[in-house]
Amino acid sequence: MNGPAPLLTLNNGVRMPALGLGVYQSPRDETVPAVTTAIENGYRLIDTAAAYGNEKEVGEGIARSGIGREDIFVITKLWLTDYGYDSALRAFDTSLTKLGLDHLDLYLLHWPLPSAYDTTVASYKAAEKLLADGRVRAIGVCNHTPERLTDLMARTDVVPAVNQVELHPYFSQPELRAFDVRHGIVTQSWSPIGGVTRYGGERPDKAKDPLQEPAITGLAERYGKTPAQIILRWQIEHDLCAIPKSVKPHRIAENIGVFDFSLTPHEVAAIDALDTGARGGPDPDSVGPDTFS
Numbered sequence: 008m009n010g011p012a013p014l015l016t017l018n019n020g021v022r023m024p025a026l027g028l029g030v031y032q033s034p035r036d037e038t039v040p041a042v043t044t045a046i047e048n049g050y051r052l053i054d055t056a057a058a059y060g061n062e063k064e065v066g067e068g069i070a071r072s073g074i075g076r077e078d079i080f081v082i083t084k085l086w087l088t089d090y091g092y093d094s095a096l097r098a099f100d101t102s103l104t105k106l107g108l109d110h111l112d113l114y115l116l117h118w119p120l121p122s123a124y125d126t127t128v129a130s131y132k133a134a135e136k137l138l139a140d141g142r143v144r145a146i147g148v149c150n151h152t153p154e155r156l157t158d159l160m161a162r163t164d165v166v167p168a169v170n171q172v173e174l175h176p177y178f179s180q181p182e183l184r185a186f187d188v189r190h191g192i193v194t195q196s197w198s199p200i201g202g203v204t205r206y207g208g209e210r211p212d213k214a215k216d217p218l219q220e221p222a223i224t225g226l227a228e229r230y231g232k233t234p235a236q237i238i239l240r241w242q243i244e245h246d247l248c249a250i251p252k253s254v255k256p257h258r259i260a261e262n263i264g265v266f267d268f269s270l271t272p273h274e275v276a277a278i279d280a281l282d283t284g285a286r287g288g289p290d291p292d293s294v295g296p297d298t299f300s
Contacts, residue, residue: 011049012263015248017168018191021145023080023113025243026263027052029197029252035064037254042068046079048260054171054195054250056084056117057102058299066107081108084117084149085134087296090126095133099142111143115171118294119148119155128162135165145169149197150291153186160190169193173288174247175201176217176238176281184245199242199249200235203287222277230268233261240265241278 012026028045030038030053038061042053046069055065062083069079083106089098099114114134120127134146147169151159160166170187174180174196187194198204201217217223218234226237235251239262242249251262270278289298 011051012266013243015193015246017145017193018166019145019168021112021168023145023169023193023248024050024052025246025248026050026239026265027054027080027082027248027250028259029054029250030061030065031056031059031197031252033059033061033252033254035061038064039068039071040256041254041259043072044256044259045263046072046074049263050259051078052080052082052248052250054082055106056086056115057089057098058084058086058117062102062105063107066105070107076108080112081106082113082115083111084115085130086117087120087294087299090116090120090123090130092129092133095130096136099133099137103142110141113145113147113169114143115146115169116148118150118289119152119291120294120296121155121292122295124155124158128159131159131163131167135163138165147171147192150289150294152291153183155291156186156190156192166190167192169195169248171195171197171250173198173203173286174242175199175204175287176220176223176241176278177201177204177215177283178286179279179282181279181282184247193248195248195250196242197250198287199247199251200238201287202252217281220281222281226270226274226277232265232268236261236265237270238278240268240270241275244270244275 012024014022137143145168147167149171205216
């Protein structure tokens with residue numbers, strides 16, 4: 008067994024593992040074994056979402072693991088079609104039922120909705136109620152820029168504990184990370200190994216693969232690690248929370264095998280220098296109800 012991951016302390020004192028399993032696009036029939044395999048390998052954080060369609064399977068995987076509920080940090084997310092105060096509360100109940108849990112560790116708003124940001128604010132206020140009622144231990148957002156976070160914090164009472172965003176060597180978001188640190192927000196990385204660029208993302212004609220970057224493959228050779236492990240270690244060195252996705256048992260085990268070595272500041276800077284400033288995924292300022300249809 009690998010792990011466990013170190014714990015990051017959120018701004019309300021809740022502690023969250025610095026590395027977990029993501030299940031975006033994991034087929035339902037492969038999600039249960041992926042979750043149980045992850046837990047067997049030391050993972051204690053599982054990240055899902057209503058929009059992924061596999062919350063039920065995540066819950067089944069957790070139940071089959073034999074690990075106590077108090078030892079697993081579970082995240083799910085509110086989808087755009089359920090934004091609004093009352094609808095967000097109903098959607099939370101639906102997610103909790105599918106997961107088979109009596110509470111969540113972290114509830115996130117999946118995207119900002121710039122064209123109707125009032126509904127984003129209303130949804131976050133619903134999350135604040137869930138937090139106050141003890142139904143979730145922490146709340147946060149996904150894909151929020153500093154500008155959006157500033158707006159949200161001005162109109163609500165609870166500073167988000169987490170901001171989950173696209174973050175990998177080609178898009179490392181230093182300004183956003185610095186903003187989050189100033190406000191006590193943990194930055195969580197989706198597509199942490201750069202899969203969104205590897206598979207083309209929004210610009211398949213410009214797809215690149217950070218796993219093949221000489222700066223990364225050279226470090227992999229030096230440390231006897233895989234390029235993916237080097238990138239995940241780079242995430243850890245930056246005090247980020249990474250949620251790599253895989254359904255392959257050997258990859259799941261590999262991805263958490265990053266706590267027996269460290270990168271030097273010079274090596275971290277070499278990976279930082281790969282940043283292009285270009286997203287692989289959608290621009291949060293352009294997301295609307297029809298973006299994912």
